Amino acid sequence: MRDYKLVVLGAGGVGKSCLTVQFVQGVYLDTYDPTIEDSYRKTIEIDNKVFDLEILDTAGIAQFTAMRELYIKSGMGFLLVYSVTDRQSLEELMELREQVLRIKDSDRVPMVLIGNKADLTNERVISVEEGIEVSSKWGRVPFYETSALLRSNVDEVFVDLVRQIIRNEMESVAIKDARNQSQQFNKNQSPSSKLPNSGKQDTKQSNSIQLPKGLYNKSSHGLSKVKQSKQADENRKPSHSAPKSSNADKVGTAATSQQQKKKKKGSCSIL
Numbered sequence: 135m136r137d138y139k140l141v142v143l144g145a146g147g148v149g150k151s152c153l154t155v156q157f158v159q160g161v162y163l164d165t166y167d168p169t170i171e172d173s174y175r176k177t178i179e180i181d182n183k184v185f186d187l188e189i190l191d192t193a194g195i196a197q198f199t200a201m202r203e204l205y206i207k208s209g210m211g212f213l214l215v216y217s218v219t220d221r222q223s224l225e226e227l228m229e230l231r232e233q234v235l236r237i238k239d240s241d242r243v244p245m246v247l248i249g250n251k252a253d254l255t256n257e258r259v260i261s262v263e264e265g266i267e268v269s270s271k272w273g274r275v276p277f278y279e280t281s282a283l284l285r286s287n288v289d290e291v292f293v294d295l296v297r298q299i300i301r302n303e304m305e306s307v308a309i310k311d312a313r314n315q316s317q318q319f320n321k322n323q324s325p326s327s328k329l330p331n332s333g334k335q336d337t338k339q340s341n342s343i344q345l346p347k348g349l350y351n352k353s354s355h356g357l358s359k360v361k362q363s364k365q366a367d368e369n370r371k372p373s374h375s376a377p378k379s380s381n382a383d384k385v386g387t388a389a390t391s392q393q394q395k396k397k398k399k400g401s402c403s404i405l
């Protein structure tokens with residue numbers, strides 16, 4: 135079983151704990167008590183494969199953010215949450231994303247942009263279009279509006295993130311294999327096997343093995359396999375998904391949740 139570490143990031147009060155608890159336990163918590171750090175586990179099945187998720191619900195308010203660097207380092211995928219009722223929370227996300235990219239030292243970190251509290255239509259200050267715009271600026275990071283209250287798009291954001299991690303892993307393995315093949319090929323090319331005038335021929339042969347030229351494209355996301363990359367682009371369309379009562383049918387086997395790490399108090403009280 136694969137073990138994936140997901141990290142939920144965002145300003146204080148945007149609904150990180152509520153989204154996490156809704157996903158893990160299927161309950162909505164409606165009182166607010168700032169989180170220091172909570173860890174949850176959930177087993178899910180995606181595409182007939184079982185994944186064990188460790189979800190870290192992090193502190194939004196400044197006093198408790200000292201550990202941020204550490205958990206960003208260990209996280210494999212990130213849920214970046216703002217509230218559609220709080221402009222400041224979207225601004226804070228810009229810095230958080232920068233921090234993630236800097237610490238991971240990569241621009242292809244699995245992440246999802248989430249505008250939560252979409253049910254609060256009268257208090258909304260950030261439009262869907264604005265969310266889509268941010269997602270485009272971030273390189274078409276998948277974007278969802280959610281409501282932890284209505285359990286809308288809750289499963290979807292977690293499943294999307296896990297799929298991104300799987301894709302990333304597959305791409306890394308493919309690149310590694312290609313490198314190994316290329317190295318193996320170079321090793322096998324002993325000078326004695328070359329014809330006296332074989333300069334041209336050698337180049338041709340090695341090009342056919344050097345996958346970065348033939349099979350791979352160099353993009354802003356680094357090397358990626360053309361076919362997979364297309365698929366990834368498809369999936370990365372700024373997929374605004376309007377809130378709806380959702381029950382992702384591919385999610386949710388053997389949901390086990392436990393609050394592992396200490397928390398000042400429960401971030402929300404269970405109804």
Ligand SMILES: Nc1nc2c(ncn2[C@@H]2O[C@H](COP(=O)(O)OP(=O)(O)OP(=O)(O)O)[C@@H](O)[C@H]2O)c(=O)[nH]1
Nearest residue numbers: 146147148149150151152164169194251281282283
């Ligand atoms: N209407 C509505 N309220 C929500 C939603 N999600 C969370 N809330 C409320 O917003 C408040 C804060 O929610 P939390 O989940 O504790 O927020 P948080 O981001 O974990 O906050 P920190 O722990 O300080 O980082 C609570 O009163 C929730 O009930 C939602 O989707 N809709």
